[in-house]
Structure formats: structure tokens, C-alpha cells
Amino acid sequence: MAAAIEARSASYGAPRAMLIGGASAYFDAMVAPGRTRLLLIEAPAVLGPLASATIDAENAEATLRAGLAAMLPEAGAMLEPLTSLLSAAFDHAAIAIETGAERRHYELAIAVLLDGLADHLRR
Numbered sequence: 206m207a208a209a210i211e212a213r214s215a216s217y218g219a220p221r222a223m224l225i226g227g228a229s230a231y232f233d234a235m236v237a238p239g240r241t242r243l244l245l246i247e248a249p250a251v252l253g254p255l256a257s258a259t260i261d262a263e264n265a266e267a268t269l270r271a272g273l274a275a276m277l278p279e280a281g282a283m284l285e286p287l288t289s290l291l292s293a294a295f296d297h298a299a300i301a302i303e304t305g306a307e308r309r310h311y312e313l314a315i316a317v318l319l320d321g322l323a324d325h326l327r328r
Contacts, residue, residue: 220276
């Protein structure tokens with residue numbers, strides 16, 4: 206799943222487009238029946254928060270961190286917390302989408318968050 210998301214997001218040129226494309230690819234991957242529940246609810250409950258966070262940090266968060274570093278070079282010491290918070294936002298969005306929320310609203314919200322961060326850090 207991670208390889209498919211990385212491949213799709215890498216097909217976009219600019220860092221912002223890569224991050225938004227990666228979000229879309231993530232939501233596409235999470236629509237497989239039961240995947241959201243398994244990966245975001247059951248796995249952390251079984252593995253525990255530390256093991257789950259380690260797996261996420263080595264996979265999805267690593268790609269997200271690289272994209273954020275490219276888009277927001279001014280982030281500096283805030284890169285790690287921003288990565289963690291945005292990763293949690295992606296996961297929350299996937300859960301909401303699985304329960305019937307409008308995906309396009311969450312994709313737009315991700316773009317607004319990224320643009321807001323960029324505007325704030327460039328001031």
C-alpha cells in the first residue's frame with residue numbers, strides 16, 4: 206500500500222502537488238473494505254501505541270515528512286510535530302470518509318491546511 210501511494214505521489218512535480226496527490230492516493234488505498242478499521246483501529250489496539258507509531262514513522266510518515274520538508278523548508282524544528290499532526294489528520298479523515306463523510310471535503314481541507322502552513326511559515 207505504501208509503495209503504491211509513494212509511486213502515485215511521485216508522479217507529481219511540485220511538492221504541494223505531491224502531497225495532495227499522496228493524500229488522494231492514501232484515501233484511495235483506504236477504501237478497500239475493512240482496511241481503515243484494520244490499520245487505524247485494530248492494529249494500534251493489538252500492537253500498542255509505540256509499535257504502531259514506529260511502523261507509521263518508518264512508512265507513511267517518512268514520505269509525508271519528506272514532502273513537507275520540500276514544501277516547507279522554513280519548518281525547521283517544527284517539521285516533526287507538523288508531520289505527526291498531519292499524519293493524524295489523514296488518519297482521521299480516512300475514518301470519517303469510511304463512515305460516510307464527503308471525501309472531497311477532506312481532500313480540500315488537506316489542501317487548505319497545507320496552504321495555511323505555507324503562508325504562515327513564509328511570513
